[in-house]
Amino acid sequence: MMSVRERARKAFQATRALGLPDQEVTPVLEHLLKLFNNNWDLIESEDYRALIDAYFELKENKGEDNRKNVVGDYGESSRLPKRLCLQDSEGQASPTKCSARQILSPEEHGKPSSVNLQQGATFLNKKDSSSSGCSNSCKKPQQQPVTCEKNRPLHIINDITKGTENVKISLVGDIGKQELPKFTYMRDNIIYQDAYVHISLARVADEDCCSGCSGDCLPVSIPCACAHETGGEFAYTTDGQLRDKFLKACISMKQDPEGHDSVYCQDCPLERLKNEYKPEKCKGHLVRKFIKECWRKCGCNMQCGNRVVQRGITCKLQVFWTREGKGWGVKTLQDLPKGTFVCEYVGEILTNTELFERNLKGSGNEKHTYPVTLDADWGSERVLKDEEALCLDATFCGNVARFINHRCFDANLIDIPVEVETPDRHYYHLALFTTRDVRASEELTWDYGIDFNDDEHPIKAFKCCCRSAFCRDVKR
Ligand SMILES: [Zn+2]
Ligand SMILES: [Zn+2]
Ligand SMILES: [Zn+2]
Ligand SMILES: [Zn+2]
Known part of the structure; x- marks a missing residue:
């Protein structure tokens, strides 16, 4: 059985991976724990979906300011599926979804300040969260927080180059749906x-x-x-x-x-x-x-x-x-x-x-x-x-x-x-x-120059999905 501290550490690990700052996640987590009677299983299910959704819900309610971070519309957003916001949740069977829905009760809606920042269990205090093996410097959010906006792809990472290139290169997708790429960004060979x-x-x-x-x-x-x-x-x-x-x-x-x-x-x-x-x-x-x-x-x-x-x-x-x-x-x-x-x-x-x-x-x-x-x-x-x-x-x-x-x-x-x-x-x-x-x-x-017929090549060719009229992967 994981300790409460361990579970909190894991939760922050998940939200940090999305670039969400600890200090903003903390009150949301505290609030959810209260709401769920400290049932961590509900918070952890579906990769912390309740926590992440609640975070974005709160952000959205805070108004227009945060929307600057949302990527501009490049003409194809209407083709993208909706992000799973709480209101959009299909199906009501999951306890997580039902419970999370309570956050949107009329009393709470638009009153995020009702979340008491000072309140909460001791494991969330500053001293403890910094003892999770992470130095203070690496906790500065490298990635921009995102906001919940319907029909739009979201900035998951503001700059994958970590400042090494002349330009920033963002990564957009639907939060929680895609596995984030694991690699080290390098400007040079x-x-x-x-x-x-x-x-x-x-x-x-x-x-x-x-x-x-x-x-x-x-x-x-x-x-x-x-x-x-x-x-x-x-x-x-x-x-x-x-x-x-x-x-x-x-x-x-x-x-x-x-x-x-x-x-x-x-x-x-x-x-x-x-x-x-x-x-x-x-x-x-x-x-x-x-x-x-x-x-x-x-x-x-x-x-x-x-x-x-x-x-x-x-x-x-x-x-x-x-x-x-x-x-x-x-x-x-x-x-x-x-x-x-x-x-x-x-x-x-x-x-x-x-x-x-x-x-x-x-x-x-x-x-x-x-x-x-x-x-x-x-x-x-x-x-x-x-x-x-x-x-x-x-x-x-x-x-x-x-x-x-x-x-x-x-x-x-x-x-x-x-x-x-x-x-x-x-x-x-x-x-x-x-x-x-x-x-x-x-x-x-x-064109990677792949010979799709070379079965002996040290790297196995993938199944080509390029949709070019001249696609060489004829085995499809
Ligand atoms: Zn020259
Ligand atoms: Zn010259
Ligand atoms: Zn020269
Ligand atoms: Zn040769």
Whole structure:
């Protein structure tokens, strides 16, 4: 049997996960306990639904002020199901629902001040709640409180990036209905353990940077050395988008890989994983187009037009719960012209062996994101050491890109390799750009490049729900 203190601690754990401040939950909990004659079972049933509902009910009664936190209407709220507010509760059989209903009795309604803040059991006093193993600093609500408003998706998390990005990225959904994603937000890739990523100034050759430049590299009539990689023309226009010709070439390569050059490893790291003792022949890796951005040794400033990806996310994005069974997804909250940089795909940098082992060890319960193989330059050397054959895994650590759903063939984003700090290209950045004009509130998608027929791939492909007319998952 759990102690009362333990039960209170668990209740706060649940409400904190939704970003509700302890000091506001405390009076609601005290009130409910009184109402339920200290029957904790009623409070705990359905993941503290009575408590959470009562909290939002109180908030709503407090008036308009709190509604600022509710996400704006992006034109599809009417399609979203109603949040389960007390008035909307379907079915009356559950004791929780019936009991909670009492909170809305006419006497109580609109008089939240009747809840006595000072009253209540001793286990709720300040000293005790801070002894729950949580330091004071981590109790500051990172997430904004939400309010109950009919027909609207709600901010569950105000900023999933925890302030690491230039922009806030909210997560919206229906409170209590979806499991919140468990992961650590990271703005930049990080090495997990064995990956060999050698970043050093000495390795940046003079002909691979533009130390003679100043200000912005783009507007000058003769492009500097940093444009060599992209054929003497920068990949970006002065408006900050990808040059049309460059984008077109990347899309064509993505949509028709057979029509483009591939290289074949002598000893393919991917095949080695599938069968260590008798690896099959390399299936080939596309020779992909790279963007090369200015970096430390360049004379230009941080606002240089050839430093787009390294400046980070600038467009307004939102994580939302999709209606087509795809789980969480990402939408843009603003119109994005064709060729706009949206975000990088960020994750842990793993060797392919580490990824393989991680998947073997996995409990099977964690929701894996589809890993990205960094094989865009595997052709430059015929044999890669294990610590040089790398991939990105955003299952446990990653940025907003881990929520972007897959779409076969005609996705509105495309992934393009970007060289920033490592000229050897075993490691590089993978940046996502729009393939066409994208309207505000559209879901963002990219083609993970999955071969749905490859049953031996270390990561089992998921059942594709992309609804593209060109969907490759024909086994559906
Ligand atoms: Zn330059
Ligand atoms: Zn530059
Ligand atoms: Zn290969
Ligand atoms: Zn440069």
